[in-house]
Amino acid sequence: MDGDSLLNVWDYQRAAEERLDPGAFDYFAGGANDEWTLRENIAAYARWVLRPRVLVDVSSVTTATTVLGTDVSLPVLVAPTAFQRMAHPDGEAATARGAAAAGTVMTLSTIATATIEEVAAAAPTGARWFQLYWSPDRGIVRDFVERAVAEGYSAILLTVDLPVGGRRERDLRTGFEVPAEVPVPAFVAHERQAANVSPTQIGQVVDSSVTWRDLEWLRSLSALPLAVKGILTAEDALLACEAGADGIVVSNHGGRQLDCVSASLDALPEVVEAVAGRAEVLMDGGIRRGTDVVKALALGAGAVLAGRAPLWGLAVDGAAGVQRVLELLRAEIELALALCGCASPADVTRAHVGRAAT
Numbered sequence: 001m002d003g004d005s006l007l008n009v010w011d012y013q014r015a016a017e018e019r020l021d022p023g024a025f026d027y028f029a030g031g032a033n034d035e036w037t038l039r040e041n042i043a044a045y046a047r048w049v050l051r052p053r054v055l056v057d058v059s060s061v062t063t064a065t066t067v068l069g070t071d072v073s074l075p076v077l078v079a080p081t082a083f084q085r086m087a088h089p090d091g092e093a094a095t096a097r098g099a100a101a102a103g104t105v106m107t108l109s110t111i112a113t114a115t116i117e118e119v120a121a122a123a124p125t126g127a128r129w130f131q132l133y134w135s136p137d138r139g140i141v142r143d144f145v146e147r148a149v150a151e152g153y154s155a156i157l158l159t160v161d162l163p164v165g166g167r168r169e170r171d172l173r174t175g176f177e178v179p180a181e182v183p184v185p186a187f188v189a190h191e192r193q194a195a196n197v198s199p200t201q202i203g204q205v206v207d208s209s210v211t212w213r214d215l216e217w218l219r220s221l222s223a224l225p226l227a228v229k230g231i232l233t234a235e236d237a238l239l240a241c242e243a244g245a246d247g248i249v250v251s252n253h254g255g256r257q258l259d260c261v262s263a264s265l266d267a268l269p270e271v272v273e274a275v276a277g278r279a280e281v282l283m284d285g286g287i288r289r290g291t292d293v294v295k296a297l298a299l300g301a302g303a304v305l306a307g308r309a310p311l312w313g314l315a316v317d318g319a320a321g322v323q324r325v326l327e328l329l330r331a332e333i334e335l336a337l338a339l340c341g342c343a344s345p346a347d348v349t350r351a352h353v354g355r356a357a358t
């Protein structure tokens with residue numbers, strides 16, 4: 001199958017499954033325990049319907065918006081995902097190039113298979129954010145943040161839903177590992193990459209004792225906007241606002257951490273209500289269609305992040321595949337906006353969605 005015959009994200013997922021080693025595919029596709037939350041992340045979109053408005057001037061529709069001060073050409077950013085060289089030999093560098101070509105942000109994971117500098121050099125003009133796992137060694141946290149600032153990353157996303165690694169049974173079954181010859185800089189920094197790296201080791205490079213009080217120190221390291229990724233409750237959204245977070249990412253880590261938490265889309269309204277405009281609210285989880293994005297915007301997200309969708313593009317065709325998946329999503333969003341009577345993402349309101357009939 002060539003790229004032109006792949007018409008949507010689901011096509012890319014099937015093509016990626018054909019290309020990838022089964023262990024790698026399962027690592028990217030899988031979730032925690034019974035994968036209930038993983039399925040819910042998708043199912044939640046079907047519980048809402050769009051409520052289109054007609055006879056609105058949609059002769060000129062834009063998908064562009066601004067997120068944490070970064071201009072993007074569509075309200076979909078690339079979420080941080082680990083070990084991208086296991087999807088394609090060009091890994092994170094290709095994702096950065098694909099995102100830049102599509103005019104959106106690439107968020108680099110701490111657990112990447114490329115360095116902060118390599119990813120910046122791969123797409124110097126592209127917008128990039130850095131996702132932080134808080135190391136048990138504060139010197140390493142400081143080093144990551146300072147390097148991100150020096151290399152032109154324009155926001156820090158602190159992931160807070162992984163104080164310890166979730167239990168991903170697909171990985172336990174397949175024994176998926178990143179071979180020692182593919183360096184994972186975060187593990188090298190912790191002097192933990194003498195051999196292959198397994199996803200079950202991620203907890204080793206994260207400090208499970210970090211609390212809200214520590215955010216002040218993190219904020220003191222740079223002037224970059226700080227978003228907290230992995231919030232699912234109004235209670236924590238309030239604490240994030242009190243801690244001065246500029247952004248909140250409603251997320252359950254793509255169903256890979258605590259199973260049996262609600263779909264991100266279901267948690268979004270309570271977070272939006274609690275935040276009441278004091279921080280930007282983003283969300284991720286289950287984005288596969290432009291209509292998913294419009295539903296999330298209608299429920300109060302400023303923009304969304306997509307994890308697996310660009311990964312499938314990367315697996316199929318490197319940077320070009322990432323760009324194409326993002327362009328497909330952009331075309332779907334543009335069409336859905338026009339058909340909903342919205343000339344831009346800012347025009348989408350709560351009245352543009354309603355509960356689906358059961």
Ligand SMILES: Cc1cc2nc3c(=O)[nH]c(=O)nc-3n(C[C@H](O)[C@H](O)[C@H](O)COP(=O)(O)O)c2cc1C
Pocket residue numbers: 027028029041079080081082109110111131159229251252253254255256284285286287305306307308309
């Ligand atoms: C293979 C894979 C690796 C991930 N690695 C990270 C990571 O290193 N850091 C992080 O904050 N989130 C990580 N995530 C979570 C994503 O950032 C995002 O929350 C999730 O993928 C969104 O769901 P979606 O894949 O349905 O779009 C990962 C997700 C996947 C699928």
